[in-house]
Amino acid sequence: MITLQLLINGVALGAAYALVALGFVLVLNATSAVNFAQGDLVMAGGLLAVALAPHIPLPGIALLPLTILLMAALGLILALAAYLPLRNRPPVGVFISTIATGIILQNGATILFGPEPRAAPPLFSGGTVSVGGLTVAEQSLAIIAVAAILIAAQQWVFARTQLGRRLRATAQDPEMARACGVPVTAMILVTFALGTAYAGAAGLLLANRYFVTPTAGGDLILKAYIAVTIGGWGSVPGAVVGALLIALFEVGVSSVLSYPVALGALYATLLVILVARPQGLFGEAARRRA
Amino acid sequence: MRETVSKRAPTLNLPHIAAGEGIVAVVVVALVAYAALYASPYGLRVLTVAGVYALATIGFQIVFGLGGALSLAQGAFFGLGAYATGILGSQWGWTFAATFPVSLLVPLAVALLVGLPVLRLESHYFALATLGIAQVVHLLAVNSPGLTGGANGLPGVPGIVLFGWAVPRGLPLAAIVWSFVAIGGLIAWTLARGRWGRALTLVRDDPLAAGTLGLDVGRLRLTAFALSAVYGGAAGALAVHTQRVVSPEVLEFPVMVSILTIAVVGGRGRVAGAILGAVLLIHLPEWFRFLERSYLLVYGVALLAAIVLAPHGLTGLIDRLFPPRPKPLPIPVAPPVPQPATGPVLQIADLGKSFGGVRAVDGVSLVLDAGSITGLIGPNGSGKTTVINLVSGLERPDQGRILLSGQDITGSDISGWRPDRIARAGIARTFQAVSLPPGATVLDAVAAARLDRDRSIVEAEAHALHILGRLNAADLAPRPCADLPAALRRRVELARALARQPSVLLLDEPAAGLTDAEKADLATHLRAIAATGTALLVVEHDMGFLLPLAGHVLCLDQGRILYDGPPEGVRSDPTVVAAYLGEGAA
Numbered sequence: 001m002i003t004l005q006l007l008i009n010g011v012a013l014g015a016a017y018a019l020v021a022l023g024f025v026l027v028l029n030a031t032s033a034v035n036f037a038q039g040d041l042v043m044a045g046g047l048l049a050v051a052l053a054p055h056i057p058l059p060g061i062a063l064l065p066l067t068i069l070l071m072a073a074l075g076l077i078l079a080l081a082a083y084l085p086l087r088n089r090p091p092v093g094v095f096i097s098t099i100a101t102g103i104i105l106q107n108g109a110t111i112l113f114g115p116e117p118r119a120a121p122p123l124f125s126g127g128t129v130s131v132g133g134l135t136v137a138e139q140s141l142a143i144i145a146v147a148a149i150l151i152a153a154q155q156w157v158f159a160r161t162q163l164g165r166r167l168r169a170t171a172q173d174p175e176m177a178r179a180c181g182v183p184v185t186a187m188i189l190v191t192f193a194l195g196t197a198y199a200g201a202a203g204l205l206l207a208n209r210y211f212v213t214p215t216a217g218g219d220l221i222l223k224a225y226i227a228v229t230i231g232g233w234g235s236v237p238g239a240v241v242g243a244l245l246i247a248l249f250e251v252g253v254s255s256v257l258s259y260p261v262a263l264g265a266l267y268a269t270l271l272v273i274l275v276a277r278p279q280g281l282f283g284e285a286a287r288r289r290a
Numbered sequence: 291m292r293e294t295v296s297k298r299a300p301t302l303n304l305p306h307i308a309a310g311e312g313i314v315a316v317v318v319v320a321l322v323a324y325a326a327l328y329a330s331p332y333g334l335r336v337l338t339v340a341g342v343y344a345l346a347t348i349g350f351q352i353v354f355g356l357g358g359a360l361s362l363a364q365g366a367f368f369g370l371g372a373y374a375t376g377i378l379g380s381q382w383g384w385t386f387a388a389t390f391p392v393s394l395l396v397p398l399a400v401a402l403l404v405g406l407p408v409l410r411l412e413s414h415y416f417a418l419a420t421l422g423i424a425q426v427v428h429l430l431a432v433n434s435p436g437l438t439g440g441a442n443g444l445p446g447v448p449g450i451v452l453f454g455w456a457v458p459r460g461l462p463l464a465a466i467v468w469s470f471v472a473i474g475g476l477i478a479w480t481l482a483r484g485r486w487g488r489a490l491t492l493v494r495d496d497p498l499a500a501g502t503l504g505l506d507v508g509r510l511r512l513t514a515f516a517l518s519a520v521y522g523g524a525a526g527a528l529a530v531h532t533q534r535v536v537s538p539e540v541l542e543f544p545v546m547v548s549i550l551t552i553a554v555v556g557g558r559g560r561v562a563g564a565i566l567g568a569v570l571l572i573h574l575p576e577w578f579r580f581l582e583r584s585y586l587l588v589y590g591v592a593l594l595a596a597i598v599l600a601p602h603g604l605t606g607l608i609d610r611l612f613p614p615r616p617k618p619l620p621i622p623v624a625p626p627v628p629q630p631a632t633g634p635v636l637q638i639a640d641l642g643k644s645f646g647g648v649r650a651v652d653g654v655s656l657v658l659d660a661g662s663i664t665g666l667i668g669p670n671g672s673g674k675t676t677v678i679n680l681v682s683g684l685e686r687p688d689q690g691r692i693l694l695s696g697q698d699i700t701g702s703d704i705s706g707w708r709p710d711r712i713a714r715a716g717i718a719r720t721f722q723a724v725s726l727p728p729g730a731t732v733l734d735a736v737a738a739a740r741l742d743r744d745r746s747i748v749e750a751e752a753h754a755l756h757i758l759g760r761l762n763a764a765d766l767a768p769r770p771c772a773d774l775p776a777a778l779r780r781r782v783e784l785a786r787a788l789a790r791q792p793s794v795l796l797l798d799e800p801a802a803g804l805t806d807a808e809k810a811d812l813a814t815h816l817r818a819i820a821a822t823g824t825a826l827l828v829v830e831h832d833m834g835f836l837l838p839l840a841g842h843v844l845c846l847d848q849g850r851i852l853y854d855g856p857p858e859g860v861r862s863d864p865t866v867v868a869a870y871l872g873e874g875a876a
Contacts, residue, residue, distance in 0.1 A: 034414040034417075034418075036417075081594065081598075082594060082598075085598045086597070086598065089601070091414070092358065092360055093597055093601065095360050095414060095417055096360070096550070096554060096593065096597045097594055097597050097598065099547075099550065099593070100590050100591075100593035100594035100597065101590070101594065102590075103547050103586060103587075103589060103590030103593065104587060104590035104591060104594065106586075106590075107584065107586040107587035107590060108587055110586075111583065111584050111587065215543070218421070218425065218543060219425070221418075221421075222418065222421060222422060222425060225418045260429055260432075260433045263425075263429060264426060264429050264430070264433075267422045267425055267426045267429075268426065270419070270422050271404065271408070271419060271422055271423070271426075
């Protein structure tokens with residue numbers, strides 16, 4: 001019974017991580033840029049929900065569309081300020097500009113909200129539901145449902161719509177896409193908006209049960225990165241599966257030992273993966289075209 | 291100041307000093323005057339902290355600025371040094387003479403242990419892996435209260451004791467810390483200007499080319515990472531002696547943020563940038579008191595603004611305001627000529643390589659004789675470039691053997707024949723897509739080929755200028771590589787390969803994009819190179835250029851040799867014609 005409850009908690013956490021990893025990998029594919037601010041964007045989404053809640057006395061689910069919209073706008077600003085000016089320079093420029101964005105978000109949040117953990121309102125009532133004798137937090141089920149809908153929406157847009165085809169073309173080969181008349185810069189802006197919106201949604205989902213602090217971003221970006229690494233660098237379904245695996249590992253080890261041990265073990269696993277199979281997990285190292 | 295000196299006494303042969311270093315000298319004099327005459331005890335403390343950060347950033351400049359590897363572990367190395375001194379000093383009663391070396395060795399050991407595997411990774415994996423290291427170290431410090439005092443840390447760290455003299459706080463401590471900055475800065479500055487620094491910047495700009503020029507990329511990066519860790523540890527130890535307390539704060543992200551911001555705002559890769567940046571950014575919250583709580587926010591904005599608007603930082607701006615004098619060209623010196631080889635130099639037997647399901651090279655055998663020119667032709671995708679990549683070690687063959695003067699140099703993990711070792715054994719190559727470091731001059735780029743064998747930069751440049759002269763390109767020497775048109779870039783790349791004095795020279799489409807006159811000129815040069823005993827393998831599509839030049843021609847199709855014989859027979863060979871024009875045309 002406890003195992004099943006842990007499993008549901010793990011899947012709920014994994015569903016939220018999957019949104020973070022999904023946003024990260026979409027931007028990665030469209031721009032080859034690693035967005036180090038992704039974790040801080042999750043934190044920003046969570047605190048945005050915390051800030052909106054007193055003004056909109058409705059359940060968290062009502063805050064979700066507004067959070068997604070505002071975060072998408074933040075994603076556009078991020079792309080305009082930190083990506084587009086550097087897109088033709090060595091990639092290290094974008095690493096630093098997104099790290100700088102993360103620093104600004106993290107410390108801006110500290111000044112506005114203080115360092116204490118905050119909680120966003122639950123998606124619905126915040127109670128529990130009983131299913132066949134099993135008592136489950138309603139929030140966990142709601143997180144799973146919301147994340148599943150958002151992930152399915154992304155899949156549908158990418159697979160079925162003209163916008164999705166253009167986004168995929170941009171991700172596969174920007175030069176070719178441009179030659180075929182795809183407005184590549186606009187597609188990159190849309191991708192940043194989408195990736196940031198998903199980070200914000202994850203922030204709202206996580207900020208009720210797990211609270212949110214301004215410094216939470218560092219751990220979240222590492223988890224997104226590990227998820228993408230496990231799932232295959234650049235693979236969208238892989239990122240989702242990787243995120244679920246990480247969350248189950250985290251919840252499982254935390255329940256037996258402790259959260260710091262789980263976190264330490266996770267990072268150690270990352271280093272071991274990097275040491276043991278750098279080429280296998282990441283694909284071929286970039287080679288000069290000859 | 292420098293300007294007037296050079297105008298008044300143009301014949302005076304002063305050592306070349308960049309304006310950045312000149313301004314640092316002024317800043318140093320001003321700081322010494324400030325510290326000795328005006329500074330309050332609090333001001334001296336801030337100045338000491340600035341020194342600590344300058345030292346940590348000088349180390350960071352080596353791995354990040356020169357080596358181009360974005361390490362996010364510099365804060366962790368700082369913290370490891372701090373905890374080593376903190377634990378040994380407060381709990382075990384060790385003194386500075388014992389704790390300081392340990393504070394250098396602990397980060398060094400960690401860097402060597404984790405650096406070896408993660409340095410092979412591409413830049414962003416490396417950045418995230420080092421961030422992972424930083425998080426693990428922080429987690430360990432907070433969750434091992436028995437050793438580290440946990441979240442509260444350890445009080446009662448003793449001050450610095452030098453030769454029995456307990457250094458008091460205030461001016462003496464500031465002076466000691468800044469003495470360490472001076473020593474560390476001088477070492478880093480000397481290294482950066484020497485062969486090692488040049489090699490490291492080439493590894494940053496073009497790791498692939500660096501390997502084919504005989505430079506051990508992995509070892510250079512590891513040394514840079516290890517050295518940066520030592521600087522980080524030293525800075526951490528001095529920070530703890532200043533604060534007399536060690537707590538998890540030294541391992542938190544703000545330390546890394548400060549170091550990264552100082553390096554980028556000051557100027558990447560420059561010792562002067564680290565010092566200017568540290569003095570400026572550590573004092574910023576002091577000058578603007580309202581920033582006290584939000585200084586990290588300001589650092590974030592400064593970092594973003596610097597990377598977007600002034601990617602070369604303050605020292606880059608100073609260089610633009612006061613452009614450094616172009617250094618005079620050296621006197622060309624002919625490098626010592628190795629014993630010319632005779633007979634078969636390179637022997638390739640049954641070479642094979644697959645990419646996924648594609649058999650790119652399939653059972654290729656060939657022999658290159660000393661002083662011969664061999665042409666390698668074939669349709670696009672027939673495996674020509676892959677043969678060159680296999681011989682130069684950039685790809686590993688699945689089958690076959692490669693012998694250089696009778697020695698097996700087939701690249702594999704077991705044999706240890708990596709590109710740099712193959713290059714040092716006497717094989718040089720050019721690339722189809724010419725790549726020269728954009729920030730370097732032509733002389734710098736060609737001299738890079740001599741870094742592994744000449745004793746100094748001066749000697750390497752003298753030899754490089756001689757080689758450029760042999761290709762009638764000496765007048766290009768002071769020009770930046772970034773400004774050159776395609777034909778001249780090919781010429782410079784050929785000079786760079788030639789500067790290796792190779793026994794085997796592999797050229798990948800050397801005539802592509804050249805005019806007829808330039809091709810004729812190139813053919814003359816290639817004949818002259820072969821006449822010195824070098825064996826040439828030339829991949830080319832232009833038959834009008836290649837067939838009169840080559841003594842022997844091989845034609846590849848789908849990884850197999852279709853034709854192997856004299857150039858005269860190529861055009862009439864039915865299988866070659868079929869491969870180029872399609873089966874029906876034969």
